[in-house]
Amino acid sequence: MTAQTPSLSTAGWRDYYELTKPRVVMLMILTSVIGMLLAVPGMVPLDVLLLGNLGIALCAGSAAAVNHLVDRHIDLKMARTHNRPIARGRVEPHKALLFALLLGCAGMTILITFINPLTAWLTLASLLGYAVVYTMFLKRATPQNIVIGGIAGAAPPLLGWVAVTGDWHGHGLLLVLIIFAWTPPHFWALAVHRRDDYANADIPMLPVTHGVAYTKLHILLYTFVLFAVTLLPFATGMLGWLYLLGAVVLGIGFIYWAIEMLRDKNPDAGMETFRYSIIYLMALFCIMLLDHYLIAV
Structure with a gap:
């Protein structure tokens, strides 16, 4: 364009x-x-x-x-x-x-x-x-x-x-860490879909500088990191079993979409992963709230 x-x-x-x-x-x-x-x-x-x-x-x-x-x-x-x-x-x-x-x-x-x-x-x-x-x-x-x-x-x-x-408080910092780990796979999924736009605008997004395949691999790797980080609120006693179940189910869904991008069979996988990542974050934080009031307290 x-x-x-x-x-x-x-x-x-x-x-x-x-x-x-x-x-x-x-x-x-x-x-x-x-x-x-x-x-x-x-x-x-x-x-x-x-x-x-x-x-x-x-x-x-x-x-x-x-x-x-x-x-x-x-x-x-x-x-x-x-x-x-x-x-x-x-x-x-x-x-x-x-x-x-x-x-x-x-x-x-x-x-x-x-x-x-x-x-x-x-x-x-x-x-x-x-x-x-x-x-x-x-x-x-x-x-x-x-x-x-x-x-x-x-x-x-x-x-x-x-x-x-x-x-x-350390628990507040854990929430920051979750979003920090979520941001790269969330945004890179969009960047893969919009790679030509970023290249045209001369913005050095990862798919432009290192290629789409490299970016998809790193989306998957960061998704695994995110999965591990989301277990920390349970491991530290901040939240309980309801949160753990929600984090695992949502995390498996994110990993599924990251693998789907890596498989390169679905041309819309980038945008679908990006959309799922937004739903993922909203759902994860809402489950935190449910656990806090229904289980942890």
Whole structure:
């Protein structure tokens, strides 16, 4: 696909809403909410639940808007992203930057004022990790971009945990580790499907630099790593048998799709694996919550 000339038009609220990557933010907030609920034996105070996740969501939306802004030129070269608001000229860059700053400042103000400073600074570190370190540097510098940069996207359950407790805990870090291990097979499955897009945009994703077969093998290897990591909440006594059963069943499903990609018999295996990975993460965290309230407590 060749780059297209942006078509200027008036921005609507839907364009600004799209800048925040709402579906990605919703998945992040799901893990943040569950991180909050897992941090305490009972119910999280309503003000912390609402304001904490609002602050985290606003900061995540700010980082997403910066991603749209920085990637506007390469977005035009990719079928998946060529119609994004800044790339197509519906939102001017300076307005997008102002929008991102307003979201980020609002989110930080809420977290510092109503939650606690540690949550605010960890959220800021996550925002900068995604918007600056990953988007501006790692994405264009190394095929390990999604592995190294994945730590920023893995932070929400820890942010939720700290919002409730005001402190670190090893169990909260385990939740981060799960998402950190999940990110490479999740994103590389999409990257295999969109390899030509990334090659056209000159982005060194693993399928572009090392080939599709190499990437599929590493998807399988990381899926095994993920399977092992998801057993840790049971092994450490954080969660019980219900979680263990769910983690094993869901993990076997992920391994099945990774093998299906490696077998190279199904041309849609990449997107099907990518879709399953999203369902996998949502289901895994929901099972954590069920175990926490029905079994572990």
